[in-house]
Amino acid sequence: FKIATQWPIIGGLACYVFSVVVWIVGLSRVxxxxxxxxxxxxxxxxxxxxxxxxxxxxxxxxxxxxxxxxxxxxxxxxx
CATH class of the missing domain: 1.20.5 (Single alpha-helices involved in coiled-coils or other helix-helix interfaces)
Structure with a gap:
């Protein structure tokens, strides 16, 4: 849990979630x-x-x- 709550890990996961959302939106339009x-x-x-x-x-x-x-x-x- 200690590793999972470090800011670089949280930031990386946030970027990944954002990229998945953008990918899903892109697939729905193209x-x-x-x-x-x-x-x-x-x-x-x-x-x-x-x-x-x-x-x-x-x-x-x-x-x-x-x-x-x-x-x-x-x-x-x-x-």
Whole structure:
């Protein structure tokens, strides 16, 4: 119980609950075939956040992968 009541744990759980609510609202308004591919944008955001915050290297291979993800999302949203 002591660990569960620490502010970082409570804050993390609150963020998780918020993200679930946003996801449910999103699914209620957008086709699932569009909503699920949008989750892949999280990989793009995480890659750039890791580069910016932690100094991780964005190699050519990673940038190509990010580009493929972005092209795939664009293709799915226009179809």
């Amino acid at each position: 086709d699932v075939s569009i909503a699920y591919p949008m989750l892949s944008l999280g990989y793009v955001v995480n890659a750039f956040a890791a580069w910016y915050l932690f100094g991780e290297i964005l190699s050519l291979q990673r940038l190509v992968g990010i580009g493929i993800i972005l092209i795939g999302v664009v293709v799915l949203t226009r179809g």
